[in-house]
Each structure stands twice: as structure tokens, then as C-alpha cells.
Amino acid sequence: xxxxxxxxxxxxxxxxxxxxxxxxxxxxxxxTNSALFMGITVLVIVGFLLMAAGRGALxxxxxxxxGELWYSFIRKMVDDMLGEEGAMFFPLVFSLxxxxxxxxxxxxxPYFFTVTSQLIVTAAxxxxxxxxxxxxxxxxxxxxxxxxxxxxxxxxxxxxxxGPIEVISFLSRPVSLGLRLFGNMLxxxxxxxxxxxxxxxxxxxxxxxAVGSIAPMFMAVALTGMEFLVAFLQAFVFAVLTCxxxxxxxHPGH
Amino acid sequence: MxxxxxxxxxxxxxxHESGAFPPLDSSxxxxxxxxxxxxxxxLYFLMSRLVLPKLGAILATRKAQIDGDMARAQxxxxxxxxxxxxxxxxxxxxxxxxxxxxRDTKSKVTSEIDGEQATLDGALAKKIKDAxxxxxxxxxxxxxxxxxxxxxxxxxxxxxxxxxxxxxAAVAKAIAASKx
Numbered sequence: 001x002x003x004x005x006x007x008x009x010x011x012x013x014x015x016x017x018x019x020x021x022x023x024x025x026x027x028x029x030x031x032t033n034s035a036l037f038m039g040i041t042v043l044v045i046v047g048f049l050l051m052a053a054g055r056g057a058l059x060x061x062x063x064x065x066x067g068e069l070w071y072s073f074i075r076k077m078v079d080d081m082l083g084e085e086g087a088m089f090f091p092l093v094f095s096l097x098x099x100x101x102x103x104x105x106x107x108x109x110p111y112f113f114t115v116t117s118q119l120i121v122t123a124a125x126x127x128x129x130x131x132x133x134x135x136x137x138x139x140x141x142x143x144x145x146x147x148x149x150x151x152x153x154x155x156x157x158x159x160x161x162x163g164p165i166e167v168i169s170f171l172s173r174p175v176s177l178g179l180r181l182f183g184n185m186l187x188x189x190x191x192x193x194x195x196x197x198x199x200x201x202x203x204x205x206x207x208x209x210a211v212g213s214i215a216p217m218f219m220a221v222a223l224t225g226m227e228f229l230v231a232f233l234q235a236f237v238f239a240v241l242t243c244x245x246x247x248x249x250x251h252p253g254h
Numbered sequence: 255m256x257x258x259x260x261x262x263x264x265x266x267x268x269x270h271e272s273g274a275f276p277p278l279d280s281s282x283x284x285x286x287x288x289x290x291x292x293x294x295x296x297l298y299f300l301m302s303r304l305v306l307p308k309l310g311a312i313l314a315t316r317k318a319q320i321d322g323d324m325a326r327a328q329x330x331x332x333x334x335x336x337x338x339x340x341x342x343x344x345x346x347x348x349x350x351x352x353x354x355x356x357r358d359t360k361s362k363v364t365s366e367i368d369g370e371q372a373t374l375d376g377a378l379a380k381k382i383k384d385a386x387x388x389x390x391x392x393x394x395x396x397x398x399x400x401x402x403x404x405x406x407x408x409x410x411x412x413x414x415x416x417x418x419x420x421x422x423a424a425v426a427k428a429i430a431a432s433k434x
Binding site: 010013014015017024027028029030031032034035038039041042045046049050052053056058060064067068071072075090091092094095098099117118119120121124125182186 | 275276277278279281282283284285286287288289290293294296297298300301302304305306308309310311312313315316319
């Protein structure tokens with residue numbers, strides 16, 4: 001572990017157990033660095049928003065303005081896309097957006113673990129969203145909801161073709177939802193680490209290479225800026241797609 | 255020490271040492287799922303029960319306050335406009351009233367002046383007529399006297415010139431002849 005090379009771009013995703021809890025069958029349940037940063041993410045969100053809402057001033061200060069902006073941003077998204085009935089999903093969409101956003105942002109700090117670069121985390125969130133869509137769809141519309149996969153207004157022969165396509169497209173939603181976030185965060189961090197590693201090894205090589213290390217240095221700085229954008233954008237995309245899918249559950253006609 | 259041992263045991267089960275790509279290493283999945291459920295559940299609970307109602311209440315309070323203030327401002331504005339309209343109406347009424355009074359007074363005064371002028375003109379015309387009549391009478395009388403005086407004077411002149419005596423009849427005859 002301690003012998004792992006410093007500029008191994010994969011090393012940052014390595015899971016370390018901080019303490020072991022118990023075993024479920026063959027599986028060891030441990031409190032890992034991933035879990036630690038999930039906890040930090042939740043603490044940062046709750047702490048920040050409670051501080052922002054703390055005084056509840058009529059004329060908001062800077063901190064409160066950010067909190068209100070955060071709230072209104074998701075509130076408006078949910079209201080616009082899901083309408084009246086969507087209000088019950090607002091806390092969920094808000095939690096998903098905040099969790100992904102803050103986890104991504106914390107991951108931007110050097111030596112910090114990026115929770116959203118773990119496939120199981122993004123996949124679990126995505127599968128949870130899709131299962132929720134199915135449950136809500138059946139709960140609201142009964143088995144009529146499955147008409148979503150049976151397009152109306154076309155010949156039966158076409159329906160037989162389009163129906164399976166609709167099912168496949170629905171089933172690929174959790175895959176694309178989870179993989180998009182995972183892939184973006186993973187690739188971004190690997191590329192950042194690679195360029196930063198180039199800087200170190202080129203300076204170590206000395207001579208012309210040391211002078212030329214300015215190029216990967218520039219790339220690393222530019223990529224860092226872009227990664228902040230990606231961190232926000234992926235959280236936004238995750239929240240928007242959650243709303244789009246939930247809209248299918250609430251209003252399958254559209 | 256214990257930490258190092260557990261790390262190694264995790265690693266031995268399929269961690270970095272076994273060559274698995276850490277983000278896809280399924281040996282870490284149960285732990286991550288376990289903690290994700292706990293932490294995301296806690297986040298959802300805290301958001302839906304504590305944080306979001308608090309933020310929502312702040313925004314709702316502000317919206318109510320702003321709406322109330324706007325409504326009050328609108329009411330005050332309406333009130334002001336009503337007062338202005340009322341004032342303008344009163345001003346218009348008063349102006350119309352004043353015009354009426356001025357017109358009435360003017361016509362009354364004019365008719366009074368016209369009446370007085372007419373009576374005065376009448377009186378003056380009568381006076382002028384009387385005076386003219388008196389003048390004509392006086393003139394006629396004076397003319398008579400003039401004839402007599404002229405006759406006497408003529409007789410006197412003739413007698414003093416001729417030394418003779420003149421009769422009135424002769425003088426009168428002469429005058430009549432000269433007049434003729």
C-alpha cells in the first residue's frame with residue numbers, strides 16, 4: 001500500500017478500510033475511505049444549508065443567498081418538469097443533486113476521495129431512481145402504466161417492433177444514468193492525475209524536458225477548471241434526468 | 255497496526271494487489287452500498303424534515319412580505335389616484351360655478367346699464383327738444399322785437415338825417431318795401 005507509486009493515476013480510487021464492522025455471508029462490511037467521504041459529503045451539505053438558513057433573514061446575506069439559490073434552482077426544475085404532483089419528489093431530487101454535486105466538488109481537492117468515481121455508488125443511485133419510477137408509475141396508474149411501452153396510433157406490426165425498442169430504451173436508462181456520472185468523474189480524475197504526473201516526471205528528468213513541463217502544467221490547470229464545470233454539469237444532468245424519468249411515471253401520456 | 259492488517263486482508267480479497275481496477279472491484283461493493291444507503295438515507299431524511307422546510311419557509315415568508323407590501327403600495331396608489339380625481343372634479347365644478355356666476359352677473363349688469371342708458375337717452379332727448387322749442391320761441395320773439403326796434407331806429411335815423419318827421423306808417427311801408 002505505502003509502496004504504491006505516487007503518480008499511479010489509479011491509486012486515487014483505491015479503497016482502504018478504516019475499520020471493519022461485520023460480515024454478511026462472505027462479504028466484509030467495512031467503514032472505508034469511500035464511506036468516510038460519503039459522510040463528509042452529507043455533513044458539508046447539511047452543515048452548509050443549516051448555516052445558510054440559520055438566521056432566516058428577510059434580506060439574505062451572502063451565505064443565505066447561496067442556500068436560497070440552491071433551493072430555488074432545484075425547486076424550479078421540479079416544478080417546471082413535474083408540475084403539482086412532483087412536489088413530493090422535490091426532497092429526493094434535491095438530495096440527489098446535492099449529494100452528487102458536493103461529492104464531485106470534494107473530489108476536486110487533492111488527496112480527497114471521489115465518491116462518485118465508484119461505479120457501485122452511481123449505479124446504485126441510478127437503479128434506485130429507475131426502480132422508483134417503476135413503483136411510482138404502477139402506484140399512480142396501475143398496470144395501465146405499462147402502456148408507456150406500447151405506442152398508440154400505429155399499425156400493430158409496427159407496435160411489435162417499437163414495443164421491444166421502448167423496453168430496451170427504458171432498461172438502458174439506469175445504465176446510461178449511472179455510467180455517465182461514473183465515467184465523467186473517473187476519466188476526469190485520471191486525466192488530471194496523468195498530466196500532473198507528467199509535470200513531476202519531466203522536471204525530474206531535467207534539461208529540455210524540465211522546461212517543456214510547462215505544457216502539461218498548463219493542461220493540468222485548464223483541466224482543473226473544466227473538471228469543476230463537469231462536476232456541476234454532471235450533478236445537474238443527473239437531477240434533470242431524474243426529473244425526466246419521474247415525469248414518465250407521473251404523466252406517461254407524454 | 256490493526257488498520258494495516260485489515261487493509262491487507264481487504265486487499266488480499268481482491269484489492270489493488272490482486273490487479274482489479276479499484277472503481278470496478280466488486281469486493282468493495284457491499285461496504286459501499288451499505289454506507290451509501292445509510293448516508294444517503296440520512297441526507298434525504300435531514301433534507302426533507304429539517305433543511306428544506308426551513309429554506310422553504312424563509313422564501314415563503316419573504317414572498318408573503320413582498321406581496322403584502324406590493325398590495326399595500328397598490329392600495330395607497332389607488333387611494334392617491336382617487337383623491338386626485340376627486341380634487342380635479344371639485345376644481346372643475348368650482349370653475350364651472352364661477353363661470354356661471356360671472357356670466358349671470360355680466361348679463362344682469364349689462365341689462366341694467368342698457369335700461370339706464372335708454373331712460374337717460376329718453377330724458378335727454380326730451381330736454382333737448384324742450385330746449386330747442388324754447389330757443390325757437392325766444393328767437394321768434396326776439397325777431398319781432400328786432401323789427402320794431404329797427405323800425406324805430408330807422409325812423410330816428412331818418413328824422414335826424416332829414417330833420418323831418420316820419421310817420422310810423424311810412425317807416426313800416428319802407429321796411430316792407432326793403433324786405434320785399
